């Protein structure tokens with residue numbers, strides 16, 4: 354299995370304006386979806402790619418804007434979980450006259466590689482997106498249009514995808530998988546007559562475009578001089594939107610499936626407070642940054658003071674980055690080491706700490722230790738997402754079951770309560786409370802049946818697979 358959990362964008366200006374500055378700004382707005390590499394592609398050129406953050410290549414912007422000037426372009430920020438974080442694996446990728454950028458997971462890439470001549474897949478040397486792109490191009494040569502090719506590929510491919518494409522005949526395309534696992538929106542900027550498709554509406558706002566709507570699950574959008582055209586390559590009825598996007602992954606300013614993420618997170622905090630009303634707490638604090646709105650919602654619901662008890666050191670090497678999407682454990686530890694408690698806020702208090710997830714337990718353990726050192730009297734931790742017990746095969750990096758904090762020898766023998774008690778002991782909190790799928794879905798305002806909770810429930814039916822779980826070493830090909 355290979356995963357590409359990233360941000361994608363595609364922009365087309367009907368007025369012929371050079372859209373590269375807009376691509377760069379929109380990628381900066383999607384940086385939270387991938388901080389390892391980024392790239393831009395335009396028709397009739399090899400893609401431009403760079404390692405690191407978009408902002409760290411600021412000296413290159415003028416050159417890229419000049420040399421890649423085009424009214425049609427796509428872009429990508431990468432968060433890899435497979436293969437090296439090298440330039441070769443960065444995106445977009447080009448196959449014949451099509452450049453492709455991908456957000457999602459292809460979980461049967463070995464099988465697909467068998468359908469693609471001259472492409473032997475090994476985890477370290479070939480990108481899953483390259484294999485999909487090759488397969489797509491070969492299906493297009495047999496079946497004509499991209500929509501026809503996607504309607505075949507969706508049956509061959511297991512996983513999730515949001516693609517943007519730019520073709521040598523000056524068209525930008527965007528496609529969202531039939532279940533709508535990963536988010537995708539389309540917007541318009543009036544003054545330059547420009548359409549933009551992107552993983553999140555934060556990218557639209559960054560370039561002054563207005564959100565039109567979500568791209569529908571199973572929809573292919575084409576933007577060219579003829580304007581915006583849409584077709585359905587799949588008519589699946591039931592979506593499986595990733596619930597983790599709502600609690601952690603997406604930017605708080607984004608609007609997803611009609612709801613603003615910040616407002617949703619605040620509501621998740623309110624609903625969590627009704628499930629775990631810890632009324633004898635002195636203060637409620639968030640784990641920075643993504644749990645902040647939920648902590649505020651929790652505090653307001655119970656009328657307990659909200660405080661900033663933990664601050665991220667923005668000046669350390671990895672301080673500003675998101676620890677969860679860092680590929681190396683040492684870097685995740687480095688980031689968490691620089692979350693600093695404010696003793697004057699914490700000392701002598703019963704503290705409710707709100708976090709958005711408990712994955713490996715690395716951060717929680719470090720944070721609880723730091724709070725104890727700062728003199729907390731009691732630490733209750735509440736988590737806005739249900740217990741993560743199974744790997745994600747639809748675009749988020751929970752790579753091996755054995756790395757999850759919920760995994761113990763003979764895990765199957767534990768009741769849910771016993772498992773939570775074990776996790777509480779591991780992280781060192783006085784109380785640990787997890788959200789549940791129904792409570793979370795109610796707060797988000799989407800029917801639980803239309804959302805994915807596989808990493809918590811172990812029900813892989815939205816993907817139609819029964820996976821055999823591998824160790825991280827096996828997944829990485831180490």
Ligand code: SF4
Pocket residue numbers: 534594595596597598744745746747748749805806807808809
């Ligand atoms: S398994 Fe979890 S992280 Fe993956 S798509 Fe489903 S809800 Fe999201």
